[in-house]
Amino acid sequence: MSTTQIHSLIEKSNEFYTRRSIPQAIEVAQKILTLSGEVKDIEGMIQANLLLGQYHNTSAKYQGDKTIHGKALTYLQTAQELKESSANNGQTMDILLALGDTYQYQEDYSEAEKYYAQALAYSKEKKDLRGQILTLCGECQMLIQQNNFDKASVLAEKCLQQIKGLEEQDEVLLAEVYLQLTQICLRKQDYVSLLEYCEPLLEISRKKQDLEKELHALNNLAIYYGVLADYKKAMQYFLEALDKSKSINYRNITAQCLINIGTIYAHFFNYEEALARYQTVLNDYGDVIETSNRAIVINNVGNIYFGIDNYPEAKASFAEALDLAKKIQYKEMIALAMAQLGRTNTAMNQTEEALVMANEAQKIISDMGDVNGRQINLLNLGNINFQKKDFEKAIILTSQGIAAAKRMKDEANEIRGYQSLARIYKELKDFEKALDYQLVYSKSQEKFAKEQLNRQVMDLEIKYAIQEKQKEIEQLTKENQYQGLLLEQKDQIVKQNAQLLQANEELRQFAYVASHDLKEPLRMIGSYTQLIFRKHKDVFDEDSTSYYAFVSEGVHRMNNLLDALLRYATIGKTDEEFEEVRLNDAIELAVINLRVRIEETQAIVHIPQLPVVRSIKSLLIQLFQNLISNALKFKKPETQSIVHISTEEREDEIIVAVKDNGIGIAPEYQKRIFVIFQRLHSRAKFEGTGIGLSICLKIVQRLRGRIWIESEVDKGATFFVALPKMPVDTNTN
Secondary structure, eight states, rough: OOOOHHHHHHHHHHHHTTTOOOOHHHHHHHHHHHEEEEEEEEHHHHHEEEEEEEEHHHHHHHHHHHHHHHHHHHHHHHHHHHHOOOSOOOTTTHHHHHHHHHHHHHTTTHHHHHHHHHHHHHHHHHTHHHHHHHHHHHHHHHHHHTTOOOHHHHHHHHHHHHHHHHSSSOHHHHEEEEEEEHHHHHHTTTTHHHHHHHHHHHHHHHHHHHHHHHHHHHHHHHHHHHHHOHHHHHHHHHHHHHHHHHHHHHHHHHHHHHHHHHHOOOOOOOOOHHHOOOOHHHHHSSSOOOHHHHHHHHHHHHHHHHHHHOOHHHHHHHHHHHHHHHHHTTTHHHHHHHHHHHHHHHHOOOHHHHHHHHHHHHHHHHOSSOOOOHHHHHHHHHHHHHTOOOOHHHHHHHHHHHHHHTTTTTTHHHHHHHHHHHHHHHTOOOOOHHHHHHHHHHHHHHHHHHHHHHHHHHHHHHHHHHHHHHHHHHHHHHHHHHHHHHHHHHHHHHHHHHHHHHHHHHHHHHHHHHHHHHHHHHHHHHHHHHHHHHHGGGGGGEEEEEEEEEEEHHHHHHHHHHHHHHHHHHTTTOOOOOEEEHHHHHHHHHHHHHHHHHHHTTOEOOOOOOOOEEEEEEHHHHHHHHHHHHHHHHHTTTTTOOOEEEEEEEESSEEEEEEEESSOGGGGGTTTTTTTOSSSOOOTSSSOOOOOHHHHHHHHHHOOOOEEEEEEETTTTEEEEEEEOOOTTTTTO
């Protein structure tokens, strides 16, 4: 067996590993080890042991079996011993990193730190930036495992700046750093930054065909959209992540996806599908999920049984969740499970048992703040005191339970609280208050029922989409099999890229079509509503007139929203080319378009002499019209709006500042304002659709620029727009 043949096998093994076909990769690496040992090829033996160590670490991670890390460590230590007897230092860095990773997986952090320190010193000595960044990423991962997120964040940001400082960025390293940053954001619940890092991670991982990083990006994006309650997008990403995790047998991620998909189904009140996912996790993946997650899943199962009035099964599930939580001293779950048991005991008329459980839960909850379960337990105690005829205490506890439910956005228990207060005041014969709370309960219940219906409709839409997607996959599979007999792999890639471009274009056109086509039926609703009012207004009572006003206002608001969505969808579809544009011309036209609004508010807009930029004039007018309009909208009461336009010239761009003296924006909300449909104020306080600044962001991206904000509450806001500068004409005489 020649050295060339061994190298060929190494390449084959790496190919299997790239596709995450771990068993095949291990099989080939084992063959390399045997053959290189037979011909005394030390370098081949080092490489084989290194590969086997790395592959077994990955296998352990995917299988959730930490014992496999011990086998990986044996191979890596052998590789290190062989390296010490070899004159070639080719694999030194990779061995040190792999040893650090292995000890980290085994949670032996002192040993891991020792090898990472050696790797960092070696990479600095060799001026190996790749090695330095990979080492820092390993240390970052270790800090994340130890919940030291701030220090991990500093390391990851340092790596990111180093990579971005290079003339030619290494996308593989960039993806590794983005992976660390997404994990940090997820643990810190910084969902705005999570999206910022997840999207490029997904793009790079798909480009580089790094299935594992793509899987993490999909899963984290699904979580992001789940937090936003955009369950359609969340489900789309979870299902894709589920398929990919199963394809490489990454059992831990598969279990996470199933749990989250089950939770979305529970939000849709599709208890059958939710229960099926949870049971699959408990039966097939119980060995890879942590005890804390197992307790959460079992608690969720209990919630489902409670929701379908199967109280004995609910009680058994909550009791099991409580036992697991006690074993690991998971206080939040102990409190929640006790509160759930108290609620279930109450539903089963086991009042004494419910009281014992509620009192025990309250002891734990009292010094923990607003943890999930507090609202349930307060309502339980209120109900128990009602049954004991201590109405004053029942009112206090129930009111506290409602307040806690509001803070935690737990609508179901908030509604439950209103119903309890109505019942208490009725028993006290305070019929006025009883009626008030009954009305609040009825309205809240009606709103909740509508939301439940909407979610059930969404569930049907997702089911239909999944069914259609499955048909499409089956059809594409048949087509691909047929094409595989006729085409080389390159032709297949070209075809898939064309399909992707078409899908992207269809997605881009969706918002346009939806907003454009919906306007016609909306116009009809508005017109016929006005006809009805004109024809019958003489017989309308006060309620009917109010209902007409609600409909008219809703049509007007929906029309404005569709107009804004249409503008958002059509940005970038202009055929205009980049040209020389005087900023004064664009901004003065924007001010003319806003003349009526400016005169009504008696606002002042200061426009100095501004430079020329390379841009698209129509988009610039729309951009500054939106920014100035935004400044006029969010003015301070009883204060004249003053808007200052200014510029700063840099080497290759012009920074335009639009500064106002309005109400300002708190720092924690400043990243949200450019997200479509995000509103920081109620519609009653400030009109608008929540699309204006999203349009600004999209315009700036089309103009190859940047946009950001600096602001403090009550101190106004300044929007900065960076635009490409006109190039210097070197041919001028």
